[in-house]
Amino acid sequence: MGCLVEVGGASGREAAAIERLFQARDRQFSRFRPKSELSRVNRAARDLIVVSKTFGQMVERALKAARATGGLVDPTLGAALRTAGYDRDFRELRPRPEPALAGPVGRWRSIRVTGRLLARPVGVELDLNGVVKGQTVDEALDLLSGEGFVSAGGDYAGRGAFDVALPAGGSIRVTRGGLATSGTTKRHWLRAGTRQHHLLDPRTGVPASSPWAEATVSAATCLQADIAAKAAFLLAEDGPTWLDERALPGRFRSEDGTEVFNESWRRALSPTLAAA
Amino acid sequence: MATTENSRIAAAKERAEQAKTLILAAALVAFFSAMAMERGAHASSTSGGSSPAVSSDESDDGSGFFDDGGLAPAQGPPSTSTGTS
Numbered sequence: 001m002g003c004l005v006e007v008g009g010a011s012g013r014e015a016a017a018i019e020r021l022f023q024a025r026d027r028q029f030s031r032f033r034p035k036s037e038l039s040r041v042n043r044a045a046r047d048l049i050v051v052s053k054t055f056g057q058m059v060e061r062a063l064k065a066a067r068a069t070g071g072l073v074d075p076t077l078g079a080a081l082r083t084a085g086y087d088r089d090f091r092e093l094r095p096r097p098e099p100a101l102a103g104p105v106g107r108w109r110s111i112r113v114t115g116r117l118l119a120r121p122v123g124v125e126l127d128l129n130g131v132v133k134g135q136t137v138d139e140a141l142d143l144l145s146g147e148g149f150v151s152a153g154g155d156y157a158g159r160g161a162f163d164v165a166l167p168a169g170g171s172i173r174v175t176r177g178g179l180a181t182s183g184t185t186k187r188h189w190l191r192a193g194t195r196q197h198h199l200l201d202p203r204t205g206v207p208a209s210s211p212w213a214e215a216t217v218s219a220a221t222c223l224q225a226d227i228a229a230k231a232a233f234l235l236a237e238d239g240p241t242w243l244d245e246r247a248l249p250g251r252f253r254s255e256d257g258t259e260v261f262n263e264s265w266r267r268a269l270s271p272t273l274a275a276a
Numbered sequence: 277m278a279t280t281e282n283s284r285i286a287a288a289k290e291r292a293e294q295a296k297t298l299i300l301a302a303a304l305v306a307f308f309s310a311m312a313m314e315r316g317a318h319a320s321s322t323s324g325g326s327s328p329a330v331s332s333d334e335s336d337d338g339s340g341f342f343d344d345g346g347l348a349p350a351q352g353p354p355s356t357s358t359g360t361s
Binding site: 006008064065067068149151153154155156161162163164165166167170171172173174175176177178179180181186216218219220221224225227228246247248249264265268269 | 340341342343344345346347348349350351352353354355356357358359
């Protein structure tokens with residue numbers, strides 16, 4: 001998945017099982033591996049495709065995430081990511097002179113999945129990375145027999161209380177569930193001198209404009225935290241309130257370093273407020 | 277006696293096969309009906325020239341998807357970190 005995986009509290013056998021899980025998910029869901037199941041599905045020249053059980057379940061999760069975010073976290077932006085310039089492993093991206101193109105808008109409502117039967121219009125390219133990493137972190141945590149944590153590229157899930165460093169300074173104790181950060185500080189590249197990033201607005205098919213450099217969210221699972229962080233980032237100024245409406249603590253950091261905490265975050269960190 | 281038993285088993289197997297066929301047919305009808313409805317909805321939404329990601333009837337407040345985790349002030353050096361993904 002192109003990220004560092006950190007594990008705490010695992011035995012040698014558990015750590016090895018977690019490593020195998022991440023490798024398997026990368027082989028199955030990578031956009032950049034021609035033989036991955038995702039690549040085969042995206043290349044398929046027919047609407048109806050039989051997929052593996054794991055693939056079908058991941059699509060189901062992605063559609064639930066899309067529904068829960070009003071379509072903001074959309075699994076059908078694979079082609080739009082390509083036209084924005086994210087067409088190879090991020091470590092291999094280099095500035096290129098040609099301008100990025102606007103990609104197709106999100107079409108998550110055109111996807112149907114029933115068990116292992118997937119229907120999607122030919123040409124609609126799936127990108128399931130929005131759910132695969134968070135879900136894999138949650139599943140990896142289930143492989144631990146005792147207290148511990150799993151963190152992949154900064155997407156965290158833990159059993160037990162652990163202190164977690166926040167982007168650009170500070171730390172917080174996660175006593176339950178997951179913590180994830182989404183933003184543009186890491187995955188960005190240049191096309192014709194213009195900065196591009198991977199958080200696309202599904203309404204336009206181009207990288208979203210947001211006042212935030214990154215959004216960090218706490219939720220019951222890593223998958224939920226990751227989905228909520230992406231949605232909150234894309235919602236721009238409405239992100240903090242959107243999270244509050246779902247009782248999710250969120251911390252936002254703007255490009256100039258200004259930090260904004262929503263009400264749920266402040267309450268979680270203030271015993272007085274939490275008791276009120 | 278054995279012949280009667282065998283024929284009863286064969287009849288039961290046939291009924292089970294028929295039931296499975298009916299269930300499969302019903303699932304396929306439901307699946308393709310949903311596909312057709314979606315295509316119709318997509319055609320009508322794109323013919324207007326806009327394709328909003330959010331519509332009032334399909335938006336969700338996330339109450340069935342999101343649950344809160346647990347946060348507290350840090351009490352020591354961090355064990356790991358969260359960073360932009």
